[in-house]
Amino acid sequence: MKKLKIVTIGGGSSYxxxxxxxxxxxxxxxxxxxxWLVDVESGREKLEIVGNLAKRMVDEAGIDMQIHLSLDRRAALLDADFVTTQMRVxxxxxxxxxxxxxxSHGMIGQETNGAGGMFKAFRTIPVILxxxxxMEELCPEAWLINFTNPAGMVTEAVLRYTNFERVIGLCNVPFDMKHSFASILDVAPEEITMELSGVNHHVFVTDVFHKGKTVMSTILDKYVSDSEETLAMKNFDALSYSPDFLRGLGAIPCPYHNYYYFTQEQLAKNLKEFEAGTVRGEVVAxxxxxxxxxxxxxxxxxxxxxxxxxxGAHYSDAACSLIDSIYNDRKDIQYVNVRNNGAVSNLPLNSAVEIACVITGNGPQPITVGPLNPKINGTIQTIKSFEQMTIEAAVTGNxxxxxxxxxxxPLCPSDRLAGIVVRELLEAHRDYLPQFKR
Known part of the structure; x- marks a missing residue:
């Protein structure tokens, strides 16, 4: 078996x-x-702390795996087989x-949605590029496994603005949803597969299968009969959808849809956290x-x-499973962000979609879902347009x-407020946004 070199950029992460x-x-x-765990100078202390723990973990496990800590990205990347990114610029x-x-301006602030997601993309996309x-110079055959948020936009930026095709975006949300469905059915997660339609953090589960047989009606019945059932996240409180809404929708929204279907409730909660000094970033710190x-x-x-x-707990299961399946050509089904290429027929061909894929030694092979159902099409199209404009602005500095x-x-109340918030965030992040300096 070929031994592997893996490089993790953002190696000082708590993950x-x-x-x-x-x-x-x-x-x-x-x-x-x-x-190889790689970070920047400002992350040196965390890299050393977490790197030393990684070395102790490997020693405890008694396996032959060398842990290298580096602030030199190019030296680390040479001849890598897989590169994972989990950084926060x-x-x-x-x-x-x-x-x-x-x-502070009465608009939801969230890490990957709305204004917050936009500016995380602005800081991240140029670095990823x-x-x-x-990688094109030092390890052109390596796979880039990106977990850095906003994962869908970062993946699409690589697909649109480089010739590098070996990129896969990864998120723990589909992984968590699959395990929740397995728990509802009281079966092993390996027995469950899903059909996904949409984009990262704005995706719907449109079918669930147990051993190849659809069980979507059972899943929906569970949600309809128990209004308290929800796919909660650690980083925000997800509210329960009404039975009427779920019956009409015929699909399960991912937890991040809460910001769009419960905008006023989430904003009210955000405002309380703002006043108390407990916005999610402060809690995470x-x-x-x-x-x-x-x-x-x-x-x-x-x-x-x-x-x-x-x-993002449990993402390593998703990341490691993905790398394992490519390396071993397992041909199992996993849920990743890849180039659409017609898998969702009414989204742009060159855009990134979050979708079920067969994972092979040649990478993910998307499972076609056809056109989006009108019940979910409008909201996905709106977010996809937002994503594409954000990516272009991130590259051009427009x-x-x-x-x-x-x-x-949809999280922005007006174009006037958009201008105020954009300019204030541009000033706040000016050290990390050289493309906007002009």
Missing amino acids: TPELVEGFINRHKDLPVSEL GQLKARILDERIPI DIVKD KLEAELFELYKDQDLKVKPKQLEQRG VDLAITALSSN
Whole structure:
């Protein structure tokens, strides 16, 4: 078996122990011999803390996997087989600004939706495109597995603005939804597959299968009969949908749809958090401080249970499973962000969609779903247009286009407010937005 070199950019992330655990658990079938954890100078301390924990975890597991810590991205990328990205440009301080500035103007502030998602894309996309340039030179046959949010927009930016095709966007939401459905049916998650339609963080489950047989009516009946049943997330409180709405929709919205179907309720909650100094980024900052104190403990040699309180918990299962399936040509079904190419017939061919794919040694093969049902088509088309304008603005630094994009998003009350929020966020993040300097 070919031994693998994997590079994780954003290696100082609090999520890294989960990724390391995933590689440890799969080492028999996925022989990772080198794991390079890469970060920037401002993340040096966290990289060293989490990197030393990773080394203790590998030693405890007794496997042959070398952990390398580096601030030199290009040196790390040379001859890599897989590259994973889990970075946060501007760190948590930037996230808090993304949340607090829109809320201060009566607009929802959220990490991956609306104004917050737009500015995370603005900071992230140019960096990802630079990483891809390095990969084209140093490891052109490697797969880029991107978990950095907004995952769909980041993936689409690579597909639209580079010639690099070996990119896959990844999110833990479909993974969590699949496990929730398995729990509802009291069956093993491996027995469940889903049909997805939409884009990252704005996707609907339009069918659920148990051992190849549809059980969607059973899933919907469960949701309709129990109005408290919901697919909750760690990073926000998801409200329950009404039975009438679910019966009419005939699909299960992902938890992030709460921001669009319960906008006023979520805004009211955001405003209370804003006043209390407990927007999600501020909560995460405290949680991360606690995690890194745990990570410093030289007696800690496994992933701590407390990591599950982070919003992206369990993503390593998705990331490691994806890498494992490509490496071993497993031909199983997983849920990823890839180029549409007609799989969803009424979305642009070159756009990224979140969809069920057969994972092969040659990468994901999308399972065609055809046209979007009119019940979900309108909201998905609106978000896709917002995404495409945001991506273009991220690359070109066009402020007018950024304002137009935010104005089109349902979370934005008016174009006037869009202009105010965009300009304030541009100023707040100016050090990380060189494309807008003109």
